[in-house]
Amino acid sequence: MRHFLDLSDAGTAGIQAMLDDAIARKQARAGWPKGKVDADAPLAGHVLAMVFEKNSTRTRVSFDMAIRQLGGTSIVMDAGSMQLGRGETIADTARILSGYCDAIMIRTDDHQKVVDMAKYASVPVINGLTDASHPCQIMADMETILEAGFALPGLKVAWLGDGNNVLASIMEAGGLMGFDVVAACPQGYQPTDEDLARGKGRAKVVGTPQEAAEGADIIVTDTWISMGQAHAETKLAAMMPFQVTEALMAAAKPNAKFLHCLPAHRGEEVVDAVIDGPQSLIWQEAENRLHAQKAVLRWCFGQIG
Ligand code: CP
Numbered sequence: 001m002r003h004f005l006d007l008s009d010a011g012t013a014g015i016q017a018m019l020d021d022a023i024a025r026k027q028a029r030a031g032w033p034k035g036k037v038d039a040d041a042p043l044a045g046h047v048l049a050m051v052f053e054k055n056s057t058r059t060r061v062s063f064d065m066a067i068r069q070l071g072g073t074s075i076v077m078d079a080g081s082m083q084l085g086r087g088e089t090i091a092d093t094a095r096i097l098s099g100y101c102d103a104i105m106i107r108t109d110d111h112q113k114v115v116d117m118a119k120y121a122s123v124p125v126i127n128g129l130t131d132a133s134h135p136c137q138i139m140a141d142m143e144t145i146l147e148a149g150f151a152l153p154g155l156k157v158a159w160l161g162d163g164n165n166v167l168a169s170i171m172e173a174g175g176l177m178g179f180d181v182v183a184a185c186p187q188g189y190q191p192t193d194e195d196l197a198r199g200k201g202r203a204k205v206v207g208t209p210q211e212a213a214e215g216a217d218i219i220v221t222d223t224w225i226s227m228g229q230a231h232a233e234t235k236l237a238a239m240m241p242f243q244v245t246e247a248l249m250a251a252a253k254p255n256a257k258f259l260h261c262l263p264a265h266r267g268e269e270v271v272d273a274v275i276d277g278p279q280s281l282i283w284q285e286a287e288n289r290l291h292a293q294k295a296v297l298r299w300c301f302g303q304i305g
């Protein structure tokens, strides 16, 4: 059974196979209508169950469209309207959904819940974001980086701001695909030692945003207040020196690109001139959630990698 709880579940070869598939399928079906099924309909007859314990726009719509384009269908459930929201356990929910559906995607808070879902499900389980990681996002980020003409090995990726779930998955990607991740985060908001270890020696924290950005190929940031966290003025104040500005972008390589998983808080983690500027790839990055997740689904069903 192939679960995609973190990038390490697929490993270097699996990730490469998924990236190749995502790019090839995207090129093969460019244009309108988005709802057209891919010619080979590789997941025809399959149903993806999606469970959301947190809000989502991109993950929800892109996974729904991904399974449709592969010839399958989906059932989208907000946990609040399920018995899960009234205390039915993850283990029981996993067994019930496995009886009806062919794969489960879940977005939740505690990472242990996706681990438990995978333990008790008899179908593939996909992590659609937890407090610990966001592997599907980083598949789309890597696809976007490749499409921009970069090779992953040897790349310098700079992270500015909160040491959060998205950073943890970028560090894991660096360790698996051979790129360096240099993070600048304020005291108290730095990645854990465990997250740094995911980078297999390629991830580190530096003292200043300038040092992180210097010579970077890719600059990445994310919201300073993740879902489930309290909106704290003290945290916003600590983050402000780590805002991605034009001056910071100027410290990176001249052809450097800017990524953000979205949703963005313009004027907080990034200024308008950067996120809406010529180096920003955010719309392509967001669209690539669709293409990358088609590859994740195909990998989970054993069709690639
Ligand atoms: N980037 C991302 O996961 O977006 P959503 O929260 O809208 O799914």
Ligand code: NVA
Binding pocket: 129, 130, 164, 165, 166, 222, 223, 225, 226, 227, 261, 262, 263
């Ligand atoms: N770090 C953010 C990512 C949102 C896609 C969060 O967890 O809310």
